[in-house]
Amino acid sequence: GAGVSQSPRYKVAKRGQDVALRCDPISGHVSLFWYQQALGQGPEFLTYFQNEAQLDKSGLPSDRFFAERPEGSVSTLKIQRTQQEDSAVYLCASSLGTGGLSTYEQYFGPGTRLTVT
Amino acid sequence: GDSVTQMEGPVTLSEEAFLTINCTYTATGYPSLFWYVQYPGEGLQLLLKATKADDKGSNKGFEATYRKETTSFHLEKGSVQVSDSAVYFCALSVLQGGKLIFGQGTELSVKP
Numbered sequence: 001g002a003g004v005s006q007s008p009r010y011k012v013a014k015r016g017q018d019v020a021l022r023c024d025p026i027s028g029h030v031s032l033f034w035y036q037q038a039l040g041q042g043p044e045f046l047t048y049f050q051n052e053a054q055l056d057k058s059g060l061p062s063d064r065f066f067a068e069r070p071e072g073s074v075s076t077l078k079i080q081r082t083q084q085e086d087s088a089v090y091l092c093a094s095s096l097g098t099g100g101l102s103t104y105e106q107y108f109g110p111g112t113r114l115t116v117t
Numbered sequence: 118g119d120s121v122t123q124m125e126g127p128v129t130l131s132e133e134a135f136l137t138i139n140c141t142y143t144a145t146g147y148p149s150l151f152w153y154v155q156y157p158g159e160g161l162q163l164l165l166k167a168t169k170a171d172d173k174g175s176n177k178g179f180e181a182t183y184r185k186e187t188t189s190f191h192l193e194k195g196s197v198q199v200s201d202s203a204v205y206f207c208a209l210s211v212l213q214g215g216k217l218i219f220g221q222g223t224e225l226s227v228k229p
Contacts, residue, residue, distance in 0.1 A: 004160075033216060042121075042206050042219030043161070056216065091161065097214050104214035108153075108161040 025094030
């Protein structure tokens with residue numbers, strides 16, 4: 001079946017522009033995570049949804065970052081007034097998350113590479 | 118806070134060599150431990166996992182044992198192949214089904 005998809009795959013933004021990154025999780029997956037991966041580093045947690053509820057946004061680096069999942073499926077990560085330090089790969093992951101250890105495996109999308117110039 | 122430290126790369130090996138990538142962690146509670154792999158041009162994939170002390174995770178010839186006494190989860194493979202060339206990430210999750218905390222990644226390059 002289809003995996004996690006993300007769009008766009010690449011995004012170039014001028015400093016100060018707003019961007020919106022989309023994640024389509026695996027159908028039926030309850031949990032959805034966003035991570036930020038800087039060049040040469042491991043992914044860092046940004047935020048977590050269970051269905052449409054944003055249960056943890058402790059990793060969002062500033063109030064310029066905003067995420068939503070209004071109908072409990074597709075999610076959008078929005079970055080306002082982009083800065084150069086926002087340049088990174090943004091990864092989305094989903095998990096079934098309904099019980100049992102195997103349902104908590106996170107499946108990752110290919111990421112969106114954001115470059116702020 | 119919770120964290121993962123893994124050996125720096127890049128690691129370059131000849132085909133059929135033995136591989137060890139070290140990973141240690143700091144965590145409150147009793148975390149689950151994971152190794153993820155990122156092949157060139159592809160997304161992160163779960164390689165193996167262990168959820169309690171002395172558990173051994175294994176997949177595709179790779180193994181890692183959850184060592185609570187040394188807070189380690191080292192990745193090993195007896196005989197690497199060129200196709201194993203990738204970036205390997207050690208990670209933990211303190212809450213079942215919760216966020217992952219990753220190490221910085223170790224790039225492995227296997228030469229024929």
